[in-house]
Amino acid sequence: MSEKVLVLDFDGVIVKLNVEWPKVYSKISELAGYPVTDLITFWKNMFGTELYGKANKIIEEYEMNALPKSTIYPDVHGALKIFNGTIYLASMQSQKVLESFLEKNELQAYFKEVLGRERFGVKRKQLEYILEKERGKKIYFIDDLQRNIDNCDDLNIKCILIRRSEGETLLQKVKEILEV
């Protein structure tokens, strides 16, 4: 049996990030000079530009402010503990936000690497990076956004949707992976 690798999204999987999104969108639209209605597309199209860097800094501040108001899902520690293998965090949040959250919740030790939006414009690039690093291993990716799941269909990764709002838990998803 080949070794298993777990890749987790952040917002909606590990924590519900309590960001003031309407304010973020209006700030970014102002900065961009056109109405930005979808950040995933914005990051993808603007990656590497000056605008990307500026928007990143602005949103990072909102994300940092949101952290104290955002609570970790209660099953996260348990799920990470039972997986007991290589785990990555792959998120379109900023690196600083991801690292400070992990540190505050004493979770850093579980993760081999934390992938934030500064190095990657899209989730798919993060998955390709992990595929390259973990060649030969079976990779499982858990995300709460159907779009991200659809986007990794053709990669050699098992992509799993988690619907927290419908009562699905990370602990259950990880148990299912371990049983395969």
Ligand SMILES: [Mg+2]
């Ligand atoms: Mg998410």
